[in-house]
Amino acid sequence: MRYLEKNKTPIWYSSVVGETPYIDEDGNDTGETNPTYAGAVKTKVHLYPNSGNIVTEIFGNVTNIDYIMVTNEDFQSGDMFYLNEPVDLEQYDYYITRISRSVNVNQYGLTQRI
Numbered sequence: 001m002r003y004l005e006k007n008k009t010p011i012w013y014s015s016v017v018g019e020t021p022y023i024d025e026d027g028n029d030t031g032e033t034n035p036t037y038a039g040a041v042k043t044k045v046h047l048y049p050n051s052g053n054i055v056t057e058i059f060g061n062v063t064n065i066d067y068i069m070v071t072n073e074d075f076q077s078g079d080m081f082y083l084n085e086p087v088d089l090e091q092y093d094y095y096i097t098r099i100s101r102s103v104n105v106n107q108y109g110l111t112q113r114i
Contacts, residue, residue, distance in 0.1 A: 008044035
């Protein structure tokens with residue numbers, strides 16, 4: 001009952017696809033890189049707020065997680081998530097900070113953008 005399709009929440013995500021070199025205002029390459037993200041894709045996942053012992057049971061003593069996302073999809077640390085369909089990819093709502101993989105599902109700790 002816990003993983004019923006009707007209990008899933010629609011969410012958009014953007015994954016890292018590469019890196020671009022950071023160029024300063026004089027046009028010089030600084031040696032630093034910025035991640036490059038793909039366009040936002042819609043999916044449905046289970047979202048649980050950070051309440052009670054759920055975070056401690058999954059990730060240990062971590063205090064910076066706002067939501068737990070449970071899905072069978074494979075995401076990477078640093079992927080960005082949007083609660084509404086994004087207009088600007090830089091205006092994300094949450095990003096992945098913790099990952100707990102299992103045989104059947106993956107659990108992700110999401111932290112809100114400040």
